[in-house]
Each structure stands twice: as structure tokens, then as C-alpha cells.
Amino acid sequence: MKAGVYSLYWDTLGGGEYYAGMVAKILEERGYKVELFSPSRNTVDSLNRRFKIGLNHTTVNQRAIKLMHGSILAKWLFTSHYDVLFFVSDGSIPFLFGKKNLLHFQVPFKGVGGGNWLNQLKLRSIHHVICNSEFTKRHIDEEYNVKSQVIYPSVRPIPKIGSKQKIILSVGRFDGNRKGKRQDVLVDAFKKMKLKNWRLILAGGVLETDSKYVASLTRQAKGCPISIDANCSFAKLTAYYQAASLFWHAQGFGTDIINHPQNTEHFGISAVEAMTAGAIPLVFNGGGLPEIVDEATGYTWDTIADLESKTKTAIYRLNDKAFINRIVLKSHQFSKGVFDAKFVSLLG
Template identity: 40%
Template sequence: MKIGIVSPYLHAMSGGERYMLTIAEYLSRYHRVDIFWNDEKIKKLAREKLSIDITRTNIVPDTFFTRHNVFKNIAVSCQYDLIIFLSDGSIPVSFARKNILHFQRPFPSVKSSVLLALKLQRFQHVICNSSFTKQWIDRAYGVSSTVLYPPVPVEEFRAEKKKKQIISVGRFHPFKKQHILLTVFNALHTVLPRWKLVLAGGLLLQDADYFESLKHLAKGLPVTFLPNVSFDKLAGQYATSMLYWHAAGFGENEHTHPEAMEHFGITTVEAMASGCVPLVYEGGGQREIIEQGKSGFLWKTDDELIQQTIRLIKRPAVVRSVATYAVKRSKVFGQERFIHDVDSLMNNMT
């Protein structure tokens, strides 16, 4: 088969990119796979940032999310047996023989229309990264989507001797709420003076001001920033961190702004696979990962995060028990399960 992979966000090298490029890598073992992107360097970035090998794929000019007219899209798409799209909220025009549409996040402002319905008729499957995303996509687009949880390479993470260290991983962006975590850590620092905080994640040029504001908040605190960190170095930080924090969604209204929640939580699973105990904001897709008190902890207020952290640090036996179960739980979201789901999807293309 000749298969196309289309994503407007590959430069970010985050969760959605792991999802799409894992599909590309797997399918390229058996089919010709073209990735629609305008820079061959994406192969090197995928290896460095995500530890994904897409050398068997072909990088071809992007005709779908750049300034090309609809007739160009039709002409290009007609050449493919299957195209898999990551949506930015819009429904692309494709005349490939088969089409799959993937959503990584809710788009609550989308309104159904005759044109939207006509475009969707070209798609055999709509897939989402969580049940949380699915409920919003189904409502907005009038579809019945399938949940394929993201692939997490849990086998590439390990637990080592733990330090008095908390880690949080996510793109440096107000959406991820790193400023909230710094405020909480500042409050905890006087109670837990020997503990350190590591903030790691992707940093794009447009987020430089936010990143600088975080460094200002961290002045005088034992905080390490790791922007655009390599996969190997990040895995090493996970391995020695005892706790994992995540705050995306804090202070937002999930019912009116579901897009402000964490839509799944890949880094939460990565941390769990590394033997970190996760303490994450109770919103969005995180509820589908964490079993409260068993494989981690969910919190609603910054005070809850402070109190949960202090209680855990004072109870090392609980930390060991939850960390052990977190590792087991992480395997539910491993790449092997994802590949099995992709195979099932491909076998059910009608």
C-alpha cells in the first residue's frame, strides 16, 4: 500500500507527534509511507527527541496544511491507498482510497454543517487519544470515534536509585501550568529544603517569554530547567526522580474549555514506567491513567498537591508500593498494545 501521514505539528515533537510517527514507523515496515512535511530534518528530530526511527519513510512536500488549493489536495491524495490525518480542528479534503482522521484534543467550538458532514464521508475511521477527547469530538462532529490510547515506549524507561527530586515534563507553555508548580514548590521548599525540582520539555521560539518568566519565578530555588532535552537525558532524569507533578488544566473550567485539560498524559505514563509516583491534576484524560491511591494520586487544588506531596515523602513505604504498581500500570499504555490496535484498525478498513 501507498500510505500518507499528515500532521501540522511535527515541529513540536510532542505527544501528537509520537502518535503519528509511531504509526508511520510501524507501517513503513510493510508499506511505502510518505510523511507530508517540508523539511527532511524531521527524521533526525524524531530520533533525538522521541527515539523513533522513521528512516524507512519518505518526506514529501506538504500540500495539506500549506497554501495549496483544494484541487491540488485532490490530485495528490488520489495517488494514495490510505492517508492518516492529525486534525487541527478542520476536516481535510482527501480523495485517497481510504482515510483515517485522528483527534488529539477537543474542539468544542466546531459547529456541524452540511460541508463538514460531506467531508467526513470520505473517512472510514475517526480515532481519538482518550475517552475524554472522544466524548467531545463525537458531540462536535456527529461521529462515533474509536479510542486508540497513545503509544508510550515503556520498555525504554527504567527506575534507578531515587533522589529527593520531583520532575515535571511538558512543553514550556502556559497550557502546562509550570508557573503553578513553581509556586507550589516555593511553598514546599521551606518544609522540604533538600528536595529539587526538574522542569523538562519542548521549547518553541514563540514560548520564550513564558520560559523566561518561569526562570524568574525559580530564582533562589533548587530548580533545573531542561528545554528541548534529548530522549536519553530525559529518561535519565525520570529514572532518578521520586515524584512526578503535572498541572495542566488547573484553574480551568473543564465543561466550557475542555481543550485546556490534559487530553491524555503521555509524560505521566513515562514517569510511571520509570518508577515515579505521579501526582497530577484531576482533569481530562489523566483520570483514565491514574487509579487513585494505587498507581498515583489526583489533586484538584494546589493545597491538595502540597499536602499529598508531604504525606508521601513522610511515608516511604507507600511511595515504594505505589511506584511498583505504577510501573505495572504503565504497561497498559505500551507500544505493543498500540501496534495491536493499529493492526485491528487496518484490518477493519471498509
């Protein structure tokens, strides 16, 4: 059996690439000969190094990228030999001719002409449209006139080692625009709160094009107990999760969510990772984040004042074991076992 997995953005190593990598892992475990359609021969190694996915037999098909952007005949000649094709959409719909064609949306695209006749023609060969959250699904179904299904990402549990410290953690790519994780907002909030003996740690990946944003954050945080760790190792990130008592997430703050839903957090893998380690999540009340966190398992916030107030409340609840246990239990809804079972059911 042969399977192909496509993403246009392997080099960013973001949520969509993690999701696609986990799909490759499932297929590999079930005996498929899996190929990643990527221009870089190092894609498998990069996925394993960043996400510890554990791909053992998956290979890279560099030639596939050119063929996937070729003529319809070229696409048919190439893709018809695959038993399963998994395509992470960048907003476009591909012509796929595999025996089982799966189209995945990480982003709630809006206003991209999703319902045009050509896309509707292409969708006839798609067996399942998959979204990463109910939030994404609502927008995709409306934009593309489809009935998609939600399969939440598989989130790795963080081993509970050591004791919690007075650390607030935020994890996410350093993206220097208002569509990013908004670390700048969190730095300002932390400086204003002046929490005694507490530290804020900002960790995440950064591309060279966003290095100026990291430099700006460093200047903004100067003189405060704030650490900025760009492109930190997997081991170091795990240690941060294990030590953090609170977790902050601000993506979507200051965004027109109705007209620009793509600028919010579409799911929130890092929030779930923090919850598996027993950190109390305080996340912006928008996008897919409220599907992860509710009043029984953390806090959602709408304004900076709201974040500050609920952070102080969360600090008072750090020794509430029942509360912490509910948080950890909620994270189990996004386990690899749940993800695998739902995905395998689509293969037929």
C-alpha cells in the first residue's frame, strides 16, 4: 500500500506540518509506504527533530511537488498510483486521483472563492474533508459548501517530572505581525502586573525573516523577569512545560474575528500540551481555544484587564488538586489514541 502526504509549508514546521506528520505516522504504523511530497530531502529528519514524531520508514518525494503543480494529466498519471493521499490545503483545492483522497484544513479560510464551480468539480474526487476544530469547520463548510468533519490534532502528553515553579509560559512561533501569537501583548501585561517572584517565559520557533520581532520583544522585556527562548530544543521546551504553573495564550487578541477568522488560533496545540503537564491555561476567548478551555478547566479572557484579574485568581488555585486534575483529564480528549481511531475510520 502506498500513501502520499502533502503540505506546501513543510519548512515552517507549524501546526499543519505537525498534523501531517502524525498522519504519516499513522499510515506508516499500518503498513503503508509513506512519501512526504516536499522539495527538501531533510523534511522527515526535521519533523522528527522538532516534534519527536518517530517516523522510521517514511521517505521524501521531491519530484512530487513539480508534478502536483503540473497539468491535470500529469497529476492523474502521478496520483492515481496512491492508495491514500492526504493534502493540507493552503486555501486551494487540488485535483487528486488516489483511491482515497483526504483534504485537510488547518485554517478557517474566508472570502477565497471556495464555492466556485472549479473547486466544486475538484471536490467530487475528495472522499473526506477534515478540519482541526469546530471553529475551522464552521468557516470551511460555509466557504466551500462542504460538510467537513473534525479530527482534533494528536497532542503529546508531557511527563510530570519535578515540582511546579512560579513560571508563566507562552509557547508559539514568533511571528512579527498582528496575526501572530501576540507575545508583545503578554509582555506588556506581565510588566504591568508586577507579580512578585514570578517569571514569564516566551518560547517558540522563529524564521530568519522574523528575527527583528524577537529583537523588539527583547528590548520590550528589558529589566523584567522575562525570558525569550527562540528555537529552543525539544528537551528544553518539555522542561518549561513541566515547570510552568500557568499558561498564557493571546493569539486573536485585537483581531476582527468575524471578518478575518484566519488570524485567530485555529486550535491551540500548545495550550493542550501545557494542560497535560498540569498548568492552568488562560487563553484568549476566540478561535478554537474555547473548545479546549472552559470554566471547569481554566480561564478564557477578552481584555488585558480580564487576563490580569483571572491570572491572579488562577494563582490562588494552584493548590486546588481537583481543579488541576480536571485540566489534565480534559487534555486526554486530544490524545494520540483518539486521533488514530478517528483517522483510521476514514480509511475504510
